[in-house]
Amino acid sequence: MTTPVPSTARPLADRHLLGPGPCNPYPEATLALAAPLLGHLDPEFLAIMDETCDLLRLAWGTDNRRTLPLSATGSAGMEAAFVNLVHPGDVVVVAVNGLFGQRMCDVAARHGAEVVPVDHEWGQPVDVERVVSAHPSPKIIAAVHAETSTGVRSDVAALGAAKGDALLLVDAVTSIGGIELRADAWGIDVGYAGTQKCLGVAPGLAPFTINDRAFERRVERPSSWYLDLGLLGGYVGEASGAGQRTYHHTAPTAMVASLHAALQRIAAEGLENVWARHAEAGQLLQDGLEEIGLELFAAKGHRLPELTTVRVPDGVDSADVRRYLLEKHDIEIGAGAGQYASTVWRIGLMGHNARRDRVALVITALEDALAHA
Amino acid sequence: MTTPVPSTARPLADRHLLGPGPCNPYPEATLALAAPLLGHLDPEFLAIMDETCDLLRLAWGTDNRRTLPLSATGSAGMEAAFVNLVHPGDVVVVAVNGLFGQRMCDVAARHGAEVVPVDHEWGQPVDVERVVSAHPSPKIIAAVHAETSTGVRSDVAALGAAKGDALLLVDAVTSIGGIELRADAWGIDVGYAGTQKCLGVAPGLAPFTINDRAFERRVERPSSWYLDLGLLGGYVGEASGAGQRTYHHTAPTAMVASLHAALQRIAAEGLENVWARHAEAGQLLQDGLEEIGLELFAAKGHRLPELTTVRVPDGVDSADVRRYLLEKHDIEIGAGAGQYASTVWRIGLMGHNARRDRVALVITALEDALAHA
Missing domain, CATH: 3.90.1150.10 (Aspartate Aminotransferase, domain 1)
Structure with missing residues (x-):
């Protein structure tokens, strides 16, 4: 040994x-990590989780009831988006203007997508025209709002306006809590983020949101049990109100409390x-x-x-x-x-x-x- | 909004x-959460990660070089084990003597396994004879060491002695750091655990170990990118020594530091x-x-x-x-x-x-x- x-x-x-x-977390986020730990079914924790989901709706700019922190890092948010939405053979158009667009192609392909990558020179924003005309009827159009690999912002609202019947899937890892983000107004159907960028929390959670339109098209029993949105709904009390929770997995309670504290600070600042x-x-x-x-x-x-x-x-x-x-x-x-x-x-x-x-x-x-x- | x-x-x-x-974490684990956050590529953090993997080898009772904390909760450890090892059609015998054995059946089936459940009365330990004779040539035999749903300990060493050519996959979520666990001596090929039980850390990581025998039989490109052990090897420097890391995802650095502190305390106590x-x-x-x-x-x-x-x-x-x-x-x-x-x-x-x-x-x-x- x-x-x-x-x-x-x-x-x-x-x-x-x-x-x-x-980044260095907001001081409130660090203090919350050191607070007495709560059980994942404690009424005090459930109140924190409910408020966290409310505050995440604010940060995403959405009314989606299915808005929650997934219990893993931002990259797992990407995986959750594709594993729940890609049916075998679905055409997925991916705007690739950096590392995270490349990764989307890999992840989507593992779940059986027919991936249509639209390559861009790194350092340039997404060319909306090229992306929406890359395929006549994609099931999903995917893009990165703020490319962490290049420092570039792309126009998600323009993608949303031109998406047609496709679902718009957006990586907001480096945008949420830092620059304008309006999921509902821009037509984002599903989005994932991370806590360790502009939200000012340690890495470990993936803020996630999905609207009804996307949820209705989801895979009924995805290969991932851990990231199965059908099961996770019960876990945050989405199905039946705040009082009824279904045990799915043990929530990372310290990290959720930390995210809650940072979001409260953001809401207080405006x-x-x-x-x-x-x-x-x-x-x-x-x-x-x-x-x-x-x-x-x-x-x-x-x-x-x-x-x-x-x-x-x-x-x-x-x-x-x-x-x-x-x-x-x-x-x-x-x-x-x-x-x-x-x-x-x-x-x-x-x-x-x-x-x-x-x-x-x-x-x-x-x-x-x-x-x- | x-x-x-x-x-x-x-x-x-x-x-x-x-x-x-x-449970309430060890005080050292709580203090470590509040320490200044480190980046996931900082040499100081890489040293903490290396020591954490060493200390996890101690806790598992293994020399497996592929021993690491996965960046999600214990349930994701279960998923990682099956997604990396189940090829479509593989026979997986699961000893079911509680909730977590049941969950193994669900998770294995999602990855294409032909599941052979061996049901037991809840509250009873695993019947080794029944399990090993349930199928003539299973690819995997899976069991829970300490069933969290019933409070029962099963004899993993006996399973290991009788497993034949099958891989032995063990859930050690509630045993690691609390009762005797000797992965190598008992013939465990792949194991997963959680941090929030006897290791005395907040929930959020899944200590994981896999030996060469199991790794060689793995799925080359599993459906999960996030839990792909082939990619995670580079992330903890397994392939090429501590100096060479491949960026995979952003490690949850605060949680890893907390696990490190708890494991150091456990090692100091003995x-x-x-x-x-x-x-x-x-x-x-x-x-x-x-x-x-x-x-x-x-x-x-x-x-x-x-x-x-x-x-x-x-x-x-x-x-x-x-x-x-x-x-x-x-x-x-x-x-x-x-x-x-x-x-x-x-x-x-x-x-x-x-x-x-x-x-x-x-x-x-x-x-x-x-x-x-």
């Missing part, structure tokens, strides 16, 4: 998490004020980066304020700079994704980090790092 | 979680001492319940110390008593499962709660509740 690890305590690292996520705070911080950062001579990667006019992509200057070693920032400034920024791993950096100002002091911090540190590169 | 919930703070409930799980502490507390509880005139449910000689099932006395309303315990004593105990929902209670002494003071607390409170029933 492997020898157990000696329990010599390491000093706790205290990082500024300014990469593509997770969702549109939170969006404005992200917009302001992102603009300051992007202006500041250009002022120190760096070149932004994402197409102008489509840049996410919460996640900025910037080109690594010629002759600079991307990993060296990131290591310097981590070791000397306790700042984490992200490498690029895919083919841009060593030529792009990703700087996030998400949730609690969408603040002026973080902008100053990361620009000052980057100048220092580049002077040492 | 739904009106957001007003952020009037409720007083925090502080419960004794003495049901079938979650795993066999932890088992002895559970055995002693459970025996005290079971003796005490009989002394106050209650009848135990699980078959004598096969009772779990960490989860005791007790019959509700004739004429007593099960739910009334549980409500009284919660409201007057802040004690949560569990209802029975399935057909025993109103005729059995489940009392857990798991992890940090496997202590003499908890025994006194719950027996005194039960006497009070029964006097008021």
Whole structure:
């Protein structure tokens, strides 16, 4: 048997998490993790779960009664969307303008979809015309609202207006709680997100929403028991009111309480004020980066304020700079994704980090790092 | 749009979680949740993940290099086991002596298994002879080590000795960290667990282990991308040493840090001492319940110390008593499962709660509740 690890305590690292996520949680979210744990059937917990679903409706911009935090990370939200909606042979058109669009193709194909990928140059937004004309009658059109791999925002409302009879499936992992998101007004039929980006919570849950139109077209008995939306409805009391719960699995009660606390803070600040705070911080950062001579990667006019992509200057070693920032400034920024791993950096100002002091911090540190590169 | 919930703070409930799980976490596990959050690629977090996998090997009693915490609750561990191992048409013999054996049948069938259930009376341990002779050449034999629905322990070592060429798949959700568990010595090929029982951590992760024999027989591209063990290997650095990680999904870093802290505490106390502490507390509880005139449910000689099932006395309303315990004593105990929902209670002494003071607390409170029933 492997020898157990000696329990010599390491000093706790205290990082500024300014990469593509997770970010530093809202303080309320951290405090809630340390509160006395509740059982998943405790009336106090059920009240927290009900309020969390209400607050998620606010964050999604939806009235969907089937709006809940799935008990796994954002990637499982993607899986839940496809496993519940793809019938074998269904045509699924996927707008691919980054890593997460690519992943959608893989996940959809595993569930028997005939995938029609619509490839875009990375750094560009989704071309709505090309996507909606890629197939005459797709069952699902899927797209990423805020591509975490490139820092680009796409026009989901335009996709919704042009979707026809298809279901519109949207990845809102990096948009929810950071930029405008209006699921119902934009025609989103099913959406998934994560907690560790602009919602300002540790990773571990996947906020999910599905409307009646999509739910009625779902797979009756999907291959996944864990993510079966037909069973999960009873778990959040959707079928029969808040009083009647069906045991499905043990909810991750600490994480749900943490999400609840962050959402309460967002609601108290006001969702549109939170969006404005992200917009302001992102603009300051992007202006500041250009002022120190760096070149932004994402197409102008489509840049996410919460996640900025910037080109690594010629002759600079991307990993060296990131290591310097981590070791000397306790700042984490992200490498690029895919083919841009060593030529792009990703700087996030998400949730609690969408603040002026973080902008100053990361620009000052980057100048220092580049002077040492 | 739904009106957001007003952020009037409720007083925090502080419960004794003495049901079938979650239990009150080890204090170290709670403190770790509140530590500064780390990114999933931070060298400090990767060290924590590596140590967590090492410590899980200790808890499982295995040298399997593929031992890791899956990023979802214990039920997703069950799904991961079947989705990675069941090829369409495979015969899967399932020992069913409670709710979780039943669930295995459902999950295995969704992945195309030809399920051969071997039904037992609830409250009885698995009949090894009947299970191994249920089919001449099953691909998988599946059983629950500690049935959370009935409080019964089954003899996994005997199953392992008689499994033949089949893979032995074991649910250790309620046994790991509480009673003797020796995956390698007993012939367990694949096992899953949860964090919220005897490991003394909030719910949210599924400790998982699989040996080379089972891994070589796996499905090459399972329907689940999220739980694909072929991809998850890279995520924990299994393939190429601790230095090389492949991004798969964002690890739930706070929960992993919490599991790490609980496992360090368990290792410091000594795993066999932890088992002895559970055995002693459970025996005290079971003796005490009989002394106050209650009848135990699980078959004598096969009772779990960490989860005791007790019959509700004739004429007593099960739910009334549980409500009284919660409201007057802040004690949560569990209802029975399935057909025993109103005729059995489940009392857990798991992890940090496997202590003499908890025994006194719950027996005194039960006497009070029964006097008021």
